[in-house]
Amino acid sequence: MVENKGKSQKEKGKSQVKIEVKELNIWFGKVLALKSLNLEIQSNEILGVIGPASSGKTSFLRQLNRLNELEAGFRMEGEVLLDERDICRIKPEHLRKNIGMIFALPQVLPISIYDNVVYGVRMHDGKSKSELDAIVEDSLKASFLWDEVKDRLKEFATKLSGGQQQRLCISRTLAVRPEVILFDEPCSGLDPISTAKVEESMLRLKEQYTIVLVTNNTKQAARVADRTAFFLMGELIEIDKTHKIFTAPQDKRTEDYIQGRFG
Amino acid sequence: MKTTTKQKIAFSILFLCTIIVVLPVLFVLGVIIKNGAKGISWQFLTTMPSDGMRQGGIYPAIVGTLYLVSLSIVFSLPVGVMAAIYLNEYAKDNLLTRLIRLAIVNLAGVSSVVYGLFGLALFVTFMKFGVSILSGALTLAIMNLPVIITASREALASVPYSFREVSLSLGLSRWQTIRHSVLPFAIPGILTGAILSLARAAGETAPILFTVAAFYLPNLPVSVFDQAMALPYHLYIISTQIPNISIQTRYATAFVLVGIVFTMNIIAVILRSRLRKKKKW
Ligand SMILES: Nc1ncnc2c1ncn2[C@@H]1O[C@H](COP(=O)(O)OP(=O)(O)OP(=O)(O)O)[C@@H](O)[C@H]1O
Numbered sequence: 259m260v261e262n263k264g265k266s267q268k269e270k271g272k273s274q275v276k277i278e279v280k281e282l283n284i285w286f287g288k289v290l291a292l293k294s295l296n297l298e299i300q301s302n303e304i305l306g307v308i309g310p311a312s313s314g315k316t317s318f319l320r321q322l323n324r325l326n327e328l329e330a331g332f333r334m335e336g337e338v339l340l341d342e343r344d345i346c347r348i349k350p351e352h353l354r355k356n357i358g359m360i361f362a363l364p365q366v367l368p369i370s371i372y373d374n375v376v377y378g379v380r381m382h383d384g385k386s387k388s389e390l391d392a393i394v395e396d397s398l399k400a401s402f403l404w405d406e407v408k409d410r411l412k413e414f415a416t417k418l419s420g421g422q423q424q425r426l427c428i429s430r431t432l433a434v435r436p437e438v439i440l441f442d443e444p445c446s447g448l449d450p451i452s453t454a455k456v457e458e459s460m461l462r463l464k465e466q467y468t469i470v471l472v473t474n475n476t477k478q479a480a481r482v483a484d485r486t487a488f489f490l491m492g493e494l495i496e497i498d499k500t501h502k503i504f505t506a507p508q509d510k511r512t513e514d515y516i517q518g519r520f521g
Numbered sequence: 522m523k524t525t526t527k528q529k530i531a532f533s534i535l536f537l538c539t540i541i542v543v544l545p546v547l548f549v550l551g552v553i554i555k556n557g558a559k560g561i562s563w564q565f566l567t568t569m570p571s572d573g574m575r576q577g578g579i580y581p582a583i584v585g586t587l588y589l590v591s592l593s594i595v596f597s598l599p600v601g602v603m604a605a606i607y608l609n610e611y612a613k614d615n616l617l618t619r620l621i622r623l624a625i626v627n628l629a630g631v632s633s634v635v636y637g638l639f640g641l642a643l644f645v646t647f648m649k650f651g652v653s654i655l656s657g658a659l660t661l662a663i664m665n666l667p668v669i670i671t672a673s674r675e676a677l678a679s680v681p682y683s684f685r686e687v688s689l690s691l692g693l694s695r696w697q698t699i700r701h702s703v704l705p706f707a708i709p710g711i712l713t714g715a716i717l718s719l720a721r722a723a724g725e726t727a728p729i730l731f732t733v734a735a736f737y738l739p740n741l742p743v744s745v746f747d748q749a750m751a752l753p754y755h756l757y758i759i760s761t762q763i764p765n766i767s768i769q770t771r772y773a774t775a776f777v778l779v780g781i782v783f784t785m786n787i788i789a790v791i792l793r794s795r796l797r798k799k800k801k802w
């Protein structure tokens with residue numbers, strides 16, 4: 259089923275707009291976290307989002323699955339369209355099933371590996387034990403974790419290493435069968451080898467999913483992103499093909515940031 | 522003065538204070554055990570009192586206390602936990618919520634005799650339950666609500682916020698999130714609070730004085746509308762109202778009461794340490 263969904267997305271054409279953000283403003287209390295943001299995310303691309311601390315990257319990401327709404331003092335203007343539908347008109351549960359999220363720290367729950375993977379999908383529709391087993395295997399294979407954990411699915415997920423935990427979180431999100439996956443600095447706590455594995459799974463996943471990758475590691479964006487957006491103080495400064503951003507940025511500030519001349 | 526000497530003095534004072542807290546408890550326990558242990562027998566625990574309560578056992582008082590305590594938890598646990606869920610998970614931080622929180626904190630400090638009078642007015646008289654197990658259990662339940670709500674809220678608040686975010690981000694509804702990602706991890710803490718409040722309910726005299734407790738009943742209660750004897754009240758009676766009763770009977774009764782309360786507290790402590798060990802976040 260995972261593959262079917264991917265194919266149908268692909269068949270519709272390569273550069274189809276998956277998400278469109280129009281004149282988006284976000285406030286938390288008095289803080290204006292995003293200023294008149296306009297951008298498009300294509301199907302099956304990895305969009306990298308880079309920028310210094312407090313530039314609004316996380317706020318942008320959490321707007322796409324409407325997690326911002328949980329914050330006190332949150333207010334927004336503008337529109338976010340998923341497949342041309344205003345996300346504010348979609349039930350949050352439904353939207354979040356379609357737009358999965360991976361957090362900066364691996365957020366595994368203190369239950370077994372198996373239970374972690376089926377955590378979301380189990381609630382959604384009555385699936386039989388064998389269907390769940392199949393989903394667990396598929397999802398763990400997709401995040402390249404299956405071989406490492408297939409004999410210890412009943413063990414506590416908290417026993418896994420940080421990198422394994424993060425890949426487990428990816429499996430858990432995949433199990434719900436989203437179309438878009440949001441990554442918020444998914445490798446910030448990981449060593450280079452674990453990071454490489456997570457990046458490898460991202461590159462593989464983009465065949466079937468649309469991915470937004472927020473990262474504070476510009477090299478990571480250069481390695482995996484098809485296009486890259488540079489945020490600064492709540493504003494989108496520049497968005498373009500990744501190699502262009504890194505070789506010939508249009509804006510001076512982008513160049514400064516990439517060359518490490520920013521805090 | 523050298524810092525090490527200062528430190529030694531500080532630690533000695535702290536240790537002394539601890540001793541001051543613990544000594545009376547040990548002393549009371551010692552006296553009760555010394556005078557009461559010999560009076561404990563199977564017969565004492567399982568027979569009715571006789572000869573104006575000078576002879577026989579305290580069976581009806583034990584049964585009465587167990588009835589009261591279990592019925593009160595049936596009322597207070599669900600209500601308390603649901604109120605705590607509302608306050609911790611749903612309630613917006615506005616004036617009303619803050620007033621409710623303040624009220625709960627204050628209710629926890631109200632003296633138990635006030636609850637007794639409240640129970641008399643509301644359950645016995647106004648709702649016409651009469652002097653009965655039902656009235657007594659409801660009164661104890663009301664008295665325990667603030668404790669259970671506070672303990673449950675703390676247990677809920679100690680579940681990391683990220684669990685909720687993960688759950689919501691996977692498309693679970695807010696209720697599913699609470700039901701499956703928050704409550705299961707809060708339950709040990711909630712239970713600890715519940716058991717501690719039970720122990721308090723078992724030992725209190727004032728709330729049951731006007732609402733359920735009987736001086737002496739020849740038969741065990743058969744329904745929740747019957748009166749019942751209860752351990753703390755029984756102890757009060759045989760210590761003050763009945764002349765020529767052996768010291769040993771009094772202390773043995775105290776021994777049983779303290780034993781029940783102690784057992785409950787120990788269960789709570791064990792539960793809590795289990796929880797700490799299992800806690801992996
Ligand atoms: N819940 C909130 N309440 C108040 N202010 C917030 C909240 N979330 C974000 N902000 C503010 O919005 C601005 C953007 O924050 P955001 O977390 O999106 O930045 P970021 O680019 O992800 O930074 P970092 O690289 O440090 O993660 C910051 O000024 C921040 O203080």
Ligand SMILES: [Mg+2]
Nearest residue numbers: 315316317442
């Ligand atoms: Mg961030």
